Amino acid sequence: MKMRIFLAAITLFLLAPSWGVTAATTAKYECLIEPWSVVEVGAQTQGILDRIIVDRGQEVSSGESIAELNSEVEKASLELAKARAGNKTAIRSATSRFEYEKLRNERREALFQKNIISSQELEESRISMRLARMDVDQAKEDHKIAGLELERAQAIYRLKTIVSPIDAIVLSSNRAAGEYLVEGDHIITLAQIDPLRVEAFVPLGQTDDLAVGDTVTVYPDEPISGEISGKIDVIDRVSDAASSMIGVRIIVENPGKKLLAGVRCNVSF
Numbered sequence: 001m002k003m004r005i006f007l008a009a010i011t012l013f014l015l016a017p018s019w020g021v022t023a024a025t026t027a028k029y030e031c032l033i034e035p036w037s038v039v040e041v042g043a044q045t046q047g048i049l050d051r052i053i054v055d056r057g058q059e060v061s062s063g064e065s066i067a068e069l070n071s072e073v074e075k076a077s078l079e080l081a082k083a084r085a086g087n088k089t090a091i092r093s094a095t096s097r098f099e100y101e102k103l104r105n106e107r108r109e110a111l112f113q114k115n116i117i118s119s120q121e122l123e124e125s126r127i128s129m130r131l132a133r134m135d136v137d138q139a140k141e142d143h144k145i146a147g148l149e150l151e152r153a154q155a156i157y158r159l160k161t162i163v164s165p166i167d168a169i170v171l172s173s174n175r176a177a178g179e180y181l182v183e184g185d186h187i188i189t190l191a192q193i194d195p196l197r198v199e200a201f202v203p204l205g206q207t208d209d210l211a212v213g214d215t216v217t218v219y220p221d222e223p224i225s226g227e228i229s230g231k232i233d234v235i236d237r238v239s240d241a242a243s244s245m246i247g248v249r250i251i252v253e254n255p256g257k258k259l260l261a262g263v264r265c266n267v268s269f
Helices: 002-024 072-086 089-113 119-158
Strands: 028-042 047-052 065-069 161-163 168-173 186-203 215-220 228-235 245-252 263-268
Touching (some): 028 215, 028 245, 047 186, 065 186, 072 119, 089 119
Antiparallel strands (some): 028 186, 028 263, 047 065, 065 161, 168 186, 215 228, 228 245
């Protein structure tokens, strides 16, 4: 009997370290690696879709053209606005007339001082000079308005070119050339994968020691596997009542865009 108790004690002693390791093992929680953002890019104005410049899986930069609407009318309007904005003939003509009326008025002033012309004739000369001055101001104002019309025509023309709002990859396109679109119609879906967003849910009470900025380790599921370092970006302040879980968002840098989105994972804090 004593021998069996002794053997049992030895067994418990040998097993004790392994129990300690199990208890100290860091808990892992299920998560999902997602694109940082998914954007559905649409038409900014109505028109016929001329062409889609990019294809699925292609990388695009912010500001890069990804689709075009037919813009023949807008292009013609733009060229007309450029011609008007660049035309200064009216200003030159009005200025020449004003200079003539100014010189003519100076002569009339001299003649009036010598009592050669009447005050009425002098007043008519002064009025003609002032009207000529107003014509110059009007010509300059018209030229300024032509410049604003040019800016408006350029803005309308730019609306016919759809550009990417972010650095991303093309997920899909559900339109084809020749389709008529109205403002807001979805054309292309983009996904920003640098950085990546990891969404995890942690049981209540397990987030007390977590803080925004903490470094965590993400373990993608097979067949990717490996370890990825990330940082806590958001810890929700409201829990899910049904599951008693708290949402935690983790940011993972992906400069080479080699890490895939849409992958299940586990995370340890």
